[in-house]
Amino acid sequence: MSGFLTWLSMGKYAAYVWPSFGLTLLVVVLNIHWARRSFREAQALARRRLAMRRSES
Amino acid sequence: MTWLWFNKLASPPHFYRIAGRWIPWLAWPAALLGIIGVVWGLAVAPGDYQQGEGYRIIYVHAPSAWLSTFTYTAMAVTAAIGLIWRMNVAHAVSASCATLGASFTFVALATGSLWGKPMWGTWWEWDPRLTSELLLLFLYLGYLGLRGAIEEQSRSDRVCALLAIVGVVNVPIIYYSVEWWNSLHQAPSVMKFGKSSMPASMLTPLLIMFASGTLFAAALVLVRARGEVLRRERAGNWIAAAIGANATASGREGE
């Protein structure tokens, strides 16, 4: 257990190392979310356009 | 042979389909490599003689910096292809790079700052690498601003493509001028963690992170690009089949 805590403390650099990795993970997750949302919105737009064209014809 | 492949990809329905198939093949390896790289970098690799455990930030800082420039280059190259061959697919891919690139430029700056504080004592120094990253961030933000300002899709694509190309031509000149300026004033440069001087036990996880980041970026750009292609297609019988067939063909990516 103490080995784990030693590792967690990152030789007293914990305050810098963990936020770095945490921020990177956050940005990764955010970008995944944004990309997928952008795709979903584009799909919805395409569906709406398709529906409009079909109702016109 | 390659020309045929290139022409095929230029067709929106083909690109939509092919990209959709590639995404899981990029995303899952990216996730796996990412986990391996992070675990290796945080736990298995030895501490550094000078910087102790603090150097481990390099495992997220360096790949982010790499991604920031790689993505900008990809954005510019696809923009040029879009302009020269009038290819909507290329413009779609180009537009998909911007947010990702800007995000990782920001991460490079933030992790660079977090690395700098314990190593050289201040949250910020006008180190040539950080200064260049900051300027790259401004280039990205300018691009995103221009994107948002022009409403008409075709005009927006072509104007932003020009900006990306002008930017990419400038990037090496800017880097060089910042290095030149920095050498005059001998400001401290901390990121002198030369790859050649790193032992394999430290270098390998770094290379793994680079690979993971690149695959991840490619996957996400394709996810967005498929949507962008849909946005640019006003008509086309393929759309009905495409969006009816699989609603979430993007798969599940994760770290």
Place this chain on the structure above:
Amino acid sequence: MTSPPSLGSLARLQMARDLRLALRRGGEWLQPLLFFLVITTLFPLTFDPQLSRLRDVAPAALWVSALLSSLLALELLFRDDAQDGTLEQMAVSGAPLAWLLLAKTAVHWLLTGVPLVLVAPVVAGALGAPYATIPALLAPLVLGSITLSLIGAIGAALTLGLRRGGVLLGLLTLPLTVPVMIFGARASALAIAGQPFVGPMYLLGAVAALALALAPIAVAAAVRINVE
């Protein structure tokens, strides 16, 4: 069948027209120059009025003020011609658009850069530069102001017709001007210190040459996209 107008006469006609139009609006063309003077005045006010200390900041003050005043004038470079359709006419006229736009950029420099260079000695002296070194200051400023006009023209062409294009113009243009600013300010700093500044001048010249060769192409491409 008359032969098409030569490049020289095209440039002369374009520049003459733009100069006439700009000067017709009274003292408006002087505004960037006034802007330059006001910004440089802000430096001693926000820093330290002692000439011996101001001297250190003088190159930075000169170049930053030059950049900002050049930016201010840029919006006017294409705005009027875009609004009344002249740019569109230029684009479809069959004449080389890049050349015509280079001529317009030259007028921008004549009205913004040249007055600035002429006034710079006075400003430099006011900021503590030793009088003997002031003539040497002019060369970097000439090259730099030309390059700033060229790079700025790209930004102006890209943001043509946008409602609040002014701020975006600045945001787009500023990072691109970093090499000019670094080399130019360094050359001026060395000049003020009475030291040889050939090195930065060569670099400045290289950037200027590159801008002269490439910027008009980008400007023409951007204008075509925005006016068609």
